[in-house]
Amino acid sequence: xxxxxxxxxxxxxxxxxxxxxxxxxxxxFVLERAGFGDARNLTDIFYFRDMRVLRVxxxxxxxxxxxxxxxxxVGLFDYSVLLEYxxxxxxxxxxxxxxxxxxxxFVIGGYxxxxxxxxxxxxxxxxxxxxxxxxxxxxxxAAGFSIWGAFSTSSALGRLTLWQLFGTNKEVMAALIVVMAxxxxxxARLGEKWAPxxx
Amino acid sequence: MSKRDYAEGFWNPYVAGxxxxxxxxxxFYLMGxxxxxxxxxxxxxxxxxxxxxxxxxxxxDYYKSFYKPGAKNPLINWMVFQVAGVFLGGLVAVVTARxxxxxxxxxxxxxxxxxxxxxxxxxxxxxxxxxxxMGCTSGQALSGGATMVVGSWVFMMAVFATAFLxxxxxxxxxx
Numbered sequence: 001x002x003x004x005x006x007x008x009x010x011x012x013x014x015x016x017x018x019x020x021x022x023x024x025x026x027x028x029f030v031l032e033r034a035g036f037g038d039a040r041n042l043t044d045i046f047y048f049r050d051m052r053v054l055r056v057x058x059x060x061x062x063x064x065x066x067x068x069x070x071x072x073x074v075g076l077f078d079y080s081v082l083l084e085y086x087x088x089x090x091x092x093x094x095x096x097x098x099x100x101x102x103x104x105x106f107v108i109g110g111y112x113x114x115x116x117x118x119x120x121x122x123x124x125x126x127x128x129x130x131x132x133x134x135x136x137x138x139x140x141x142a143a144g145f146s147i148w149g150a151f152s153t154s155s156a157l158g159r160l161t162l163w164q165l166f167g168t169n170k171e172v173m174a175a176l177i178v179v180m181a182x183x184x185x186x187x188a189r190l191g192e193k194w195a196p197x198x199x
Numbered sequence: 200m201s202k203r204d205y206a207e208g209f210w211n212p213y214v215a216g217x218x219x220x221x222x223x224x225x226x227f228y229l230m231g232x233x234x235x236x237x238x239x240x241x242x243x244x245x246x247x248x249x250x251x252x253x254x255x256x257x258x259x260d261y262y263k264s265f266y267k268p269g270a271k272n273p274l275i276n277w278m279v280f281q282v283a284g285v286f287l288g289g290l291v292a293v294v295t296a297r298x299x300x301x302x303x304x305x306x307x308x309x310x311x312x313x314x315x316x317x318x319x320x321x322x323x324x325x326x327x328x329x330x331x332x333m334g335c336t337s338g339q340a341l342s343g344g345a346t347m348v349v350g351s352w353v354f355m356m357a358v359f360a361t362a363f364l365x366x367x368x369x370x371x372x373x374x
Binding site for chain 2: 003004005006016017018019021022023024025026027028029030031032033034035037038039040043046049050052055056057058059060061062063064065067068071076077081082085086087089090091092094095096097099100101102103104105106107108109110111112113114115116117118119120121122123124125126127129130131132134135136137138139140141142143145146148149151152157159160161162163165170173174177197198199
């Protein structure tokens with residue numbers, strides 16, 4: 001059947017919630033097996049001790065990206081549904097600011113939201129504290145929404161992809177990103193040899 | 200390599216990456232959207248705040264859409280159920296690998312107090328960041344990245360550039 005199945009009404013919302021638990025289970029399982037339940041494995045990338053995060057992230061991103069392109073070629077996935085209904089929307093400046101804040105929080109706190117869940121069930125107290133911090137942070141954001149709410153939805157560019165921005169197609173863009181990922185893997189090895197903070 | 204024993208016993212990162220990518224691909228095939236995490240934290244924060252100060256949350260411009268008349272419980276949501284699954288899957292993975300160890304992950308010279316204080320501060324800053332970024336490493340970097348969304352790539356590059364630069368200032372936490 002041609003995906004995305006849910007947007008073609010292949011199953012009910014109630015069923016989708018069970019699927020959510022199943023998908024989340026696989027997600028959490030793989031994150032743990034990748035080593036992402038420990039803040040040290042997540043932050044070692046920033047000290048060039050272990051570029052595991054880069055390898056896992058870029059491999060996963062490339063796998064899913066190429067997978068979607070191939071599925072759409074063979075008629076198993078309708079990419080236009082994605083572009084019209086479900087692709088994330090771009091808000092340029094707030095997302096840049098959000099990325100800077102998130103990057104700070106990531107290296108200071110040692111986790112990101114998904115990995116802190118895996119850290120918590122691994123017995124890591126720092127992961128639990130990070131989760132508590134995130135809830136407080138979102139309260140702060142909500143409390144000050146009258147101040148920065150307008151900014152947070154500004155520079156709205158709608159559903160915009162890189163290939164549309166660069167005037168090419170998804171196949172060429174995906175190939176470029178895969179080449180970039182391979183280059184990043186090579187650089188990661190050099191980074192680990194460099195190890196400016198020591199091994 | 201006993202110095203970094205916490206990094207041992209896991210899957211090869213490329214194998215883990217392919218596995219994670221296939222989970223993400225399956226999610227897109229089934230749902231038309233990707234994975235996520237911070238959305239569930241938002242809804243949890245709404246429910247907790249609502250339990251304490253219901254009036255203020257119902258009036259709050261950010262939270263009020265969760266509590267408009269006729270709205271379902273904010274926790275009856277795809278992302279919340281998916282994150283419940285993450286806890287479950289992570290737990291099964293930890294237990295089956297015999298890796299459950301209560302403790303605090305920190306650098307060899309960092310104290311527990313310092314690490315926990317910074318975990319809280321980092322959590323607060325990252326929490327705010329997810330709201331401006333409209334997602335996190337799962338929803339934006341991974342899922343938006345795989346669908347080549349411009350804002351997701353901007354977010355991802357900003358996250359990693361900032362973290363690499365800021366790492367210098369918290370090196371005592373991790374080294």
